[in-house]
Amino acid sequence: MDPILLVFSILLPILSLAFLVLYKKSNYASIPNLPPGKMGLPMIGESIEYLLTGRRGHPEKFLNDRMAKYSPQIFKTSIFGEPMAVICGVAGNKFLFSNENKLVTAWWPDSVNKIFPSSTQTSSKEESIKMRKMLPNFLKPEALQRYIGMMDMIAQRHFESSWEGKQEITVFPQAKRFTFWVACKVFLSIEDPVHVAKFADPFNVLAAGILSVPINLPGTPYRRAIFAAETIRKELMAIIKQRKIDLADKRATPNQDVLSHMLLATDENGQYLNELNVADRILGLLIGGHDTASAAITFVVKYLAELPNIYNEVYKEQIEIAKSKKEGELLNWEDLQKMKYSWNVACEVMRLAPPLQGAFREAIADFTFAGFSIPKGWKLHWNVNSTHINPECFPEPEKFNPARFEGNGPAPYTFVPFGGGPRMCPGKEYARLEILVFMHNVIKRYKWEKVISDEKVIVDPLPMPAKGLPVRILPH
Numbered sequence: 001m002d003p004i005l006l007v008f009s010i011l012l013p014i015l016s017l018a019f020l021v022l023y024k025k026s027n028y029a030s031i032p033n034l035p036p037g038k039m040g041l042p043m044i045g046e047s048i049e050y051l052l053t054g055r056r057g058h059p060e061k062f063l064n065d066r067m068a069k070y071s072p073q074i075f076k077t078s079i080f081g082e083p084m085a086v087i088c089g090v091a092g093n094k095f096l097f098s099n100e101n102k103l104v105t106a107w108w109p110d111s112v113n114k115i116f117p118s119s120t121q122t123s124s125k126e127e128s129i130k131m132r133k134m135l136p137n138f139l140k141p142e143a144l145q146r147y148i149g150m151m152d153m154i155a156q157r158h159f160e161s162s163w164e165g166k167q168e169i170t171v172f173p174q175a176k177r178f179t180f181w182v183a184c185k186v187f188l189s190i191e192d193p194v195h196v197a198k199f200a201d202p203f204n205v206l207a208a209g210i211l212s213v214p215i216n217l218p219g220t221p222y223r224r225a226i227f228a229a230e231t232i233r234k235e236l237m238a239i240i241k242q243r244k245i246d247l248a249d250k251r252a253t254p255n256q257d258v259l260s261h262m263l264l265a266t267d268e269n270g271q272y273l274n275e276l277n278v279a280d281r282i283l284g285l286l287i288g289g290h291d292t293a294s295a296a297i298t299f300v301v302k303y304l305a306e307l308p309n310i311y312n313e314v315y316k317e318q319i320e321i322a323k324s325k326k327e328g329e330l331l332n333w334e335d336l337q338k339m340k341y342s343w344n345v346a347c348e349v350m351r352l353a354p355p356l357q358g359a360f361r362e363a364i365a366d367f368t369f370a371g372f373s374i375p376k377g378w379k380l381h382w383n384v385n386s387t388h389i390n391p392e393c394f395p396e397p398e399k400f401n402p403a404r405f406e407g408n409g410p411a412p413y414t415f416v417p418f419g420g421g422p423r424m425c426p427g428k429e430y431a432r433l434e435i436l437v438f439m440h441n442v443i444k445r446y447k448w449e450k451v452i453s454d455e456k457v458i459v460d461p462l463p464m465p466a467k468g469l470p471v472r473i474l475p476h
């Protein structure tokens with residue numbers, strides 16, 4: 001490329017972003033009664049501190065420092081080039097989760113919106129809203145029960161092909177292989193490991209670019225992510241077209257996977273969903289469920305390696321269930337209901353190592369919270385750490401104690417790894433099933449120990465042991 005053109009094409013987006021930020025700043029500087037806090041440098045805001053505290057393994061530091069300095073309920077900052085109010089604690093979570101579509105609506109950084117344009121600009125904004133409403137139907141416990149045997153079967157194949165005969169494995173990439181294989185089977189009936197592995201490549205590129213700096217230039221992770229999303233969308237559209245033919249010819253069945261279920265679902269007017277929207281929803285589910293559930297599984301393995309007493313209790317529960325099964329019989333819904341202690345352990349893992357740090361909203365009206373004004377258009381952030389490691393919500397928060405989840409469990413709005421209210425993660429139940437199926441399969445086969453005893457954890461944006469958690473595996 002011509003060097004002048006290259007310099008120009010780099011400078012132009014930066015200058016326009018700077019102009020936009022300065023324009024917004026001059027606009028909000030005159031608004032009275034904004035929350036306390038600082039907006040940081042023009043354009044960059046406090047994004048660097050936000051990202052660096054995560055990469056150093058302590059994302060809670062960004063939050064705790066500001067809650068201590070300004071207010072435990074709310075502070076202002078600027079990240080992703082946007083003025084933002086961070087709303088904290090139980091009252092903050094309750095406020096945001098209860099005001100969905102009244103005072104706030106979902107918002108994602110620009111990089112995410114451009115990669116998933118269907119929710120903002122397709123032929124069908126209403127179609128997308130309709131789909132969002134219908135999504136929980138495809139992923140509710142009643143709908144998922146029929147997939148538990150499939151998950152168990154994939155887990156068995158995964159352990160045979162990737163763990164058996166090895167002395168050492170790195171957990172995170174293996175957890176990703178497992179969750180992606182399950183997703184391909186449950187959503188799309190793809191189970192051939194070669195096809196799954198090929199399909200996984202563009203997902204890894206997409207995951208790496210989705211929260212990167214949104215500069216659409218050759219070679220940037222962001223541009224690669226846009227191309228990867230297009231490649232996946234094309235493949236999904238081909239699968240959808242073929243599936244429609246197969247359903248009409250009765251070569252595919254209505255209940256075989258989530259795709260069939262979506263294609264045959266109708267809204268209140270008897271209308272089928274638009275194909276592009278189905279493709280984008282499946283893409284959203286594959287992305288939403290890919291790294292989050294793998295991170296949860298990786299940290300379950302990590303904590304079980306570090307806490308032998310907890311390992312022993314999970315082992316006892318799972319081995320009882322394994323003994324109750326006939327040779328070759330797959331796990332079912334009743335078995336999963338018996339895994340209470342194991343799920344309490346997984347919840348305690350997600351309290352201390354939440355796969356997502358929180359999510360964002362946009363104010364759709366002017367409002368006040370904790371006595372401070374939030375102008376329409378401001379972005380809002382809720383963050384798990386303002387309650388998960390708060391001693392008022394969880395006494396001795398640094399202690400690993402699955403008993404916190406016994407009985408009625410934690411108080412409302414304190415334990416929020418999946419969010420809350422109408423926008424709560426639609427994949428929560430699916431995640432519960434696949435995490436438990438993995439726990440059952442790993443613990444009945446192995447004990448394990450960490451190869452690097454003091455492996456650092458980084459959060460970028462998901463938490464991850466820096467080397468992916470290598471472990472030595474010891475078959476029973």
Ligand code: HEM
Nearest residue numbers: 285288289292293296355356359417418419425427430431
């Ligand atoms: C341990 C695993 C998981 C965790 C901790 C998690 C957590 C979350 C959180 C915090 C949100 C944002 C909620 C908000 O905006 O307030 C979210 C959204 C979402 N999750 Fe999950 N998730 C997990 C697994 C999954 C799985 C397995 C799927 C798919 C099957 C999934 C699909 C989605 C989707 C599609 C959204 C966006 C929903 C929307 O915009 O309305 N997630 N998740």
